[in-house]
Amino acid sequence: MTRPLRVVAVSGGLQRPSKAVALSEHVLDLIADLIPCEQRLVELGQLAPHFAGAVWRSQLPDAVECELAAVEQADVLVVATPVYRGSYTGLFKHFFDFIHQDALIDKPVLLAATGGSERHALVIDHQLRPLFSFFQARTLPLGVYATDQDFSDYRLQSKALIQRTQLAVQRALPLLELTHLARSAPAEEVVET
Numbered sequence: 001m002t003r004p005l006r007v008v009a010v011s012g013g014l015q016r017p018s019k020a021v022a023l024s025e026h027v028l029d030l031i032a033d034l035i036p037c038e039q040r041l042v043e044l045g046q047l048a049p050h051f052a053g054a055v056w057r058s059q060l061p062d063a064v065e066c067e068l069a070a071v072e073q074a075d076v077l078v079v080a081t082p083v084y085r086g087s088y089t090g091l092f093k094h095f096f097d098f099i100h101q102d103a104l105i106d107k108p109v110l111l112a113a114t115g116g117s118e119r120h121a122l123v124i125d126h127q128l129r130p131l132f133s134f135f136q137a138r139t140l141p142l143g144v145y146a147t148d149q150d151f152s153d154y155r156l157q158s159k160a161l162i163q164r165t166q167l168a169v170q171r172a173l174p175l176l177e178l179t180h181l182a183r184s185a186p187a188e189e190v191v192e193t
Contacts, residue, residue, distance in 0.1 A: 005037040005176065008074035012081030012092030014045040017154035019114040020080040023146055023165075026156050027078045027110060030169040035176055040074075042067045044091050052091065057098045068095075072103035075179050076110070077137070079128065080144075083115035087127045096131065104135035108175050110168060111143040121145045138175065142168040 009028050013020035021043060028039045051064045060068070071077065081088040111128045113120070124143035132139050144165050150158035156165075 002036070002181070005031075005035055005179065006040070006070075006073065006075045007031055007037045007078065008040045008042060008070050008076070009078035009080065010042045010044065010071060010092075010095070012044050012079075012089045012095075013114075014048065014082070014089065014091060016043070016045060018043075018045065018082070019146065019148070019151050019154060020082050020112075022151065022154045022156060023112050023114060023144065024078055024080045026162075027080075027112065027144070027165055027169065030165060031076070031078075031172075031176065034169065034173055037076075040070050042071065044089075044095055047095070048091055051095065051098070054098075060098065064098075068098055071099060074107065076108045076176055077104070078110045078112065079132075080112035080114065081123075081128070083113055083120040083123045086120060087123060088113070088131070093131070096135075099135070101135065104132065104137040107135075107137045108140055108172065108179055109137045110140045110172055112145070113143070114146045114148075116148050118147060140168065140172045140175065142171050144168050 007028060009024035011020040011024045024041060031037055032039060047064055050061050054060050081092045109132050111124045113123045124145055129139050146161050150161040156162055
């Protein structure tokens with residue numbers, strides 16, 4: 001029996017409601033519509049008071065450790081961050097500084113970002129891809145960038161954005177299905193000779 005895919009979204013939004021949270025939830029729902037999965041949303045704005053001042057992982061409370069473990073044990077990641085001054089938030093980077101450097105190897109990662117205007121759209125390729133390349137993750141080819149005009153009351157309203165998120169998930173589906181099958185297959189016993 002195959003187990004559901006563990007899909008974890010990390011939102012770098014610092015407030016609630018948040019466009020990054022709305023975008024993360026939308027992508028999670030699209031994936032759930034196409035493949036059996038367990039969803040989890042990690043909201044860094046909610047965790048900030050618990051890890052913002054920590055320097056070492058050993059200093060983190062259990063609530064933050066639990067979320068870090070969820071990210072490390074995920075089969076697929078969706079990451080979304082607001083853009084501040086041309087990059088992801090410092091809190092977003094600080095959270096991923098606590099992730100073990102080998103924990104995301106070969107993990108599919110769908111990249112997303114929100115910003116005030118189109119001028120920050122390259123954050124996905126110039127900031128997020130290099131970060132997840134360090135982790136040797138498999139960043140999915142199509143990222144999703146949204147501007148303030150794509151939302152109404154923190155809900156996706158732009159047809160173009162909705163279509164782009166659907167396309168990003170559709171293009172990711174073959175890799176997600178392979179990941180699902182690989183994670184569900186029983187581990188082969190190692191036979192010593």
